[in-house]
Amino acid sequence: MNMIGYTPVYKKLITVTLVLALILVVSILLGLTGGSSGGSGAAWALILGLVEPDATLEAIIWQLRWPRVLLAATVGASLSLGGLVFQALLRNPLAEPYILGVSGGSAVGAILGILAGFSVFPGLTLSSFVGSLAVLLLVLLLGNRKEGNSDSLLLGGVMVNAFCGAIIMFLISISKTVQIQKIIFWLMGDLSAAGTESLPLLLGVLPCFLLIFLLAQPLNLLLTGRESASAMGVNVVVMSLVLLLTASLMVSLTVCHSGLIGFVGLTIPHILRLVLGSDHRILVPACILTGASYLILCDLLARSLPSQGEMSVGIVTALVGAPLFISLLWRESR
Amino acid sequence: MSLVGIHGVSLRYGDRQVISRVSLQIETGEFFVIIGPNGAGKTTLLKALSGLHPLIEGDIQIRQRPIGDYTKKELARTLALVPQQVNADFPFTVAETVLMGRYPHLGLLAVEGKRDLELAEQAMEFTEVIHLAGRRLGQLSGGERQRVIIARAICQQSEILLLDEPTAFLDPAHQLRIMDLMERLRLREKITIVMVSHDLNLASTYADRLLLLKDGTVENIGTPREVLTREQLTKSYGCTLLVDENPLLGTPRVSLVSEKVAATISKDSGEL
Numbered sequence: 001m002n003m004i005g006y007t008p009v010y011k012k013l014i015t016v017t018l019v020l021a022l023i024l025v026v027s028i029l030l031g032l033t034g035g036s037s038g039g040s041g042a043a044w045a046l047i048l049g050l051v052e053p054d055a056t057l058e059a060i061i062w063q064l065r066w067p068r069v070l071l072a073a074t075v076g077a078s079l080s081l082g083g084l085v086f087q088a089l090l091r092n093p094l095a096e097p098y099i100l101g102v103s104g105g106s107a108v109g110a111i112l113g114i115l116a117g118f119s120v121f122p123g124l125t126l127s128s129f130v131g132s133l134a135v136l137l138l139v140l141l142l143g144n145r146k147e148g149n150s151d152s153l154l155l156g157g158v159m160v161n162a163f164c165g166a167i168i169m170f171l172i173s174i175s176k177t178v179q180i181q182k183i184i185f186w187l188m189g190d191l192s193a194a195g196t197e198s199l200p201l202l203l204g205v206l207p208c209f210l211l212i213f214l215l216a217q218p219l220n221l222l223l224t225g226r227e228s229a230s231a232m233g234v235n236v237v238v239m240s241l242v243l244l245l246t247a248s249l250m251v252s253l254t255v256c257h258s259g260l261i262g263f264v265g266l267t268i269p270h271i272l273r274l275v276l277g278s279d280h281r282i283l284v285p286a287c288i289l290t291g292a293s294y295l296i297l298c299d300l301l302a303r304s305l306p307s308q309g310e311m312s313v314g315i316v317t318a319l320v321g322a323p324l325f326i327s328l329l330w331r332e333s334r
Numbered sequence: 335m336s337l338v339g340i341h342g343v344s345l346r347y348g349d350r351q352v353i354s355r356v357s358l359q360i361e362t363g364e365f366f367v368i369i370g371p372n373g374a375g376k377t378t379l380l381k382a383l384s385g386l387h388p389l390i391e392g393d394i395q396i397r398q399r400p401i402g403d404y405t406k407k408e409l410a411r412t413l414a415l416v417p418q419q420v421n422a423d424f425p426f427t428v429a430e431t432v433l434m435g436r437y438p439h440l441g442l443l444a445v446e447g448k449r450d451l452e453l454a455e456q457a458m459e460f461t462e463v464i465h466l467a468g469r470r471l472g473q474l475s476g477g478e479r480q481r482v483i484i485a486r487a488i489c490q491q492s493e494i495l496l497l498d499e500p501t502a503f504l505d506p507a508h509q510l511r512i513m514d515l516m517e518r519l520r521l522r523e524k525i526t527i528v529m530v531s532h533d534l535n536l537a538s539t540y541a542d543r544l545l546l547l548k549d550g551t552v553e554n555i556g557t558p559r560e561v562l563t564r565e566q567l568t569k570s571y572g573c574t575l576l577v578d579e580n581p582l583l584g585t586p587r588v589s590l591v592s593e594k595v596a597a598t599i600s601k602d603s604g605e606l
């Protein structure tokens with residue numbers, strides 16, 4: 001084979017998946033052992049089976065930290081994969097669930113669902129999904145009025161997002177319902193509400209991951225242009241719809257449990273594209289694994305940095321993500 | 335039995351009807367070139383042929399089967415399209431781009447096997463872009479990029495190749511290279527070539543048959559010798575063109591005649 005610079009996709013897929021899965025395992029272990037309560041040395045020893053089980057520490061690890069680590073992994077994976085799909089379909093490298101307002105829309109939907117007294121499934125999931133779709137439709141309409149003008153898409157998204165933020169604060173301010181989380185949960189994201197009851201619902205995102213992975217090559221072809229993709233055998237309308245709906249569903253499933261966490265969907269796909277190239281058959285699994293590791297580690301920081309209590313994980317993702325993104329943009333534009 | 339049959343087809347572009355009741359046949363292995371003035375509907379017809387443009391009446395059949403009955407992948411295995419301008423703002427490498435042509439032959443996830451890599455390599459060797467395999471499309475010149483897209487189309491292994499002005503932005507040497515490539519494809523692989531072109535001399539040199547479109551209708555269809563006459567071209571293009579014989583090939587040769595020269599000649603003799 002004298003095609004210089006080309007590694008067959010399955011070889012690259014296996015290598016990348018193995019390396020990133022290893023990183024994810026390490027991140028999960030760090031997430032389980034680190035934290036404000038319980039020394040990390042003791043926790044390591046417990047997990048590795050070196051000491052006699054200590055009931056308190058065991059409870060902290062398996063009942064508090066484990067659900068939280070799982071939630072962080074699922075949310076991180078969903079947000080970065082959502083960002084990747086939106087960036088490819090909208091042909092805009094700055095598109096992301098949070099910036100497009102899709103997360104905000106599903107949060108509004110979720111809060112309205114809670115106020116209406118819906119059960120978590122299917123009522124709340126559905127109202128949150130409808131909220132995200134409504135925003136997506138609005139943003140697409142705003143962005144499509146001028147063909148090829150990607151700035152109007154982002155501007156539309158940012159404004160819709162601001163509007164959703166206002167509605168969230170308004171709804172929470174006027175309601176007396178105790179079930180509704182604090183405003184800070186919805187606006188900055190928070191994983192402390194993780195409990196075993198939210199885990200089955202998060203399994204709903206796994207089929208979304210699989211579907212997007214299977215459609216990774218059509219996603220590549222769509223990036224070369226609609227007509228070009230169509231001429232190579234991609235049913236453009238069906239594929240775009242399925243991918244947009246799946247990405248929105250995935251994001252809205254996680255928003256109810258984590259609030260609005262920004263920049264994950266921007267940071268992770270950008271870094272991965274720089275390192276791994278543009279083939280989405282590699283990028284999709286890479287985004288899932290890296291996004292999961294990333295949010296586990298961000299949440300670990302959010303838990304352990306403040307000397308008392310903890311801060312919202314959205315603060316960490318924004319603090320890490322925004323400057324990183326600016327530097328990437330800087331390097332690219334030079 | 336014709337390979338492609340276009341029967342009474344009308345097409346709309348925006349609110350404007352650009353093709354009105356066009357009928358024609360294209361035979362297997364033919365080099366078929368569509369010419370005509372700007373806005374004649376050439377590109378729209380080519381897109382309709384590749385299933386990218388809805389028909390408002392009539393039908394297009396390939397092997398007696400309407401293209402609407404083909405699935406998208408089936409159609410992509412039958413026809414490959416080389417568009418006029420290739421988007422290079424996506425960061426795929428040359429090898430990745432050429433391999434995308436295998437998509438209609440692959441299942442879900444579309445992981446290429448050894449055979450697909452071999453085909454891509456052959457296609458890249460054929461269009462002489464193999465040395466660029468690891469480069470990104472955006473780093474290539476216009477001619478190189480065009481050859482990459484042709485390699486992708488070859489990789490698609492379709493029996494019909496549709497090209498929209500593949501030589502429009504190329505210098506004579508690159509024009510020739512692309513056209514000779516098409517000629518070889520046709521002779522070696524028995525691929526049918528349908529091309530839109532503004533270059534009447536390239537059309538005259540390579541085409542078996544020409545379709546002259548004007549205002550969405552067929553003005554003339556036939557061999558270059560039948561279509562490229564002074565009367566026909568002056569009428570269809572609305573300007574004076576000199577047609578004589580190419581001394582090397584005996585095919586029609588078309589030269590532009592400026593308004594000033596045309597005026598002097600017609601004053602002197604009344605004839606061109």
